[in-house]
Amino acid sequence: MENSQFLDYYEILEISPNANSGSIERMFRYLAQRYHPDNPESGDRLRFDMIMEAHDTLRDPAKRARFDLLRKDHLGTRAEIAQEASSSRGIEQDNLIQRQLLMLLYAKRRRNTKDPGLGEIELEVLLGCPTELLDFHLWYLKEKGWIRRNENGTLSITVDGVDRISADHSRAAEQLLLERAGRTL
Secondary structure, rough: OOOOOOOOHHHHHOOOOOOOHHHHHHHHHHHHHHOOOOOOOOOOOOHHHHHHHHHHHHHHHHHHHHHHHHHHHHHHHHHHHHHHOHHHHHHHHHHHHHHHHHHHHHHHHHOOOOOOOOOOHHHHHHHOOOOOHHHHHHHHHHOOOOOOOOOOOEEEEHHHHHHHHHHHHHHHHHHHHHHHHHHHH
């Protein structure tokens, strides 16, 4: 069961992870009756099937123990994602990597307009960035139209990418001038 498709059987049966077998059976009977497809008022086949699956797993001690381990991993992954999302450090680091990627591809294009690309392995080595992280940045830069994949499989900067680098450089130069002017006043 992948994290993206994880079903929390405790939530489905509306019980605590500490529930005993009696509580599991009571909630199962109540929910199964309520969502049974033959119930004309509240029947729901999909929900009923999920209730059956949850009950089948949680009533068996061995299956429940395996599920509890999967659930612990899932909750740990969710906590890591939440922690990463609350940190601006990740975004700052991502911006730096994306800028470095564009700068490398910019420099390569300036040196050789006939063969302007770099391979992904070259980029990994030059940036010291693992494939898993590099994939995100390459996806982003491609979607923005700042880089493209060449016929030979390498990556190169586009005109929009060059414009992006130039605009960033202009903003940095302006910021530096303003800081220097502020110090002299």
